[in-house]
Amino acid sequence: MSVSAEDEGLRIEIENGVAALTLDMPSTRNAFGSEVAAEFTQFFKDANTRQDVRSILIRSTGDRDFCLGGAASRKPTAPPRTTLDYRFVSTPHIEMFKAMWELERPVVSQVQGTVAGVGWLLALLADMVVAAKGSRWTHVFVRRGMIPHAGDSFYLPRIIPLHRLNEIALLGDTVTADTLSEWGLINRLVDREQLAETAIDLARRLAEQPTRGLGLAKRHYRRSLEADWSTMLREEMAGQALLTTSADRNEILAASAEGRKPLLTGD
Incomplete structure (x- = not known):
């Protein structure tokens, strides 16, 4: 063409x-x-x-x-x-x-x-x-x-x-x-x-969702199509730990405690 x-x-x-x-x-x-x-x-x-x-x-x-x-x-x-x-x-x-x-x-x-x-x-x-x-x-x-x-x-x-x-x-x-x-x-x-x-x-x-969390979730799902069980569990654990430092994760926790809707920035 x-x-x-x-x-x-x-x-x-x-x-x-x-x-x-x-x-x-x-x-x-x-x-x-x-x-x-x-x-x-x-x-x-x-x-x-x-x-x-x-x-x-x-x-x-x-x-x-x-x-x-x-x-x-x-x-x-x-x-x-x-x-x-x-x-x-x-x-x-x-x-x-x-x-x-x-x-x-x-x-x-x-x-x-x-x-x-x-x-x-x-x-x-x-x-x-x-x-x-x-x-x-x-x-x-x-x-x-x-x-x-x-x-x-x-x-x-x-x-x-x-x-x-x-x-x-x-x-x-x-x-x-x-x-x-x-x-x-x-x-x-x-x-x-x-x-x-x-x-x-x-x-x-x-x-509008917590962008970092979505990114790691889709990464893990796709990675699981190539990796073994132990590798995926290690990556999952590492991802979970990393997300504890994200602004969106902490905003969700704060909003839940305060009874309000979280304001997510994608970070």
Whole structure:
């Protein structure tokens, strides 16, 4: 896919603790290349220590597509010269999804239209998924004679039950958000007209929570998919101890003792 100069790429807007990351690339149907992947990566890495970011909303423009996967670079370079070189083509997207997986801020994805290729990871690596009824998800790799890449083979087996994943990946059939909701992959399945309001309301609710606690909780859940029992208990104990020093934890205790609503800052 070629990239138009009229595409804005990735827009980042922050208001009241919610960082809205909007893919605006209509010429590629919101498929994105290495430059946009690098922008995502940098934001995710920075967000862990930004006081103004307490939750993240990932969305895209238009009704037709959420994200159709990867796209050509905005600054085309010479094609890889050998098969060995081609192994590294997806590195920018791999780095992006690694940063998203390790992110200690809660993430909501707002999904409409068609989802394909790496769009699956962009949607499903969020902590909560809000999808429009009837939105269409196509895993697509088998249709292109490819294997899943950009981290797909690591992340999706940790999110989707194996036999369901095999059906998606080996047949390449399109499924709807309604079906994914039945499989337990969608948090909020709503009419298209309610999508934006539902997603931003959820992101705002998350932004009002004790941010540090949420970050450690999601980190532990994801870490548990890779670590053993003793490692997780040690990390859990360390996390619990660290939170005793947080401003939000002490504010919650004080508010409880004084019979008032806590005023949380995310610190």
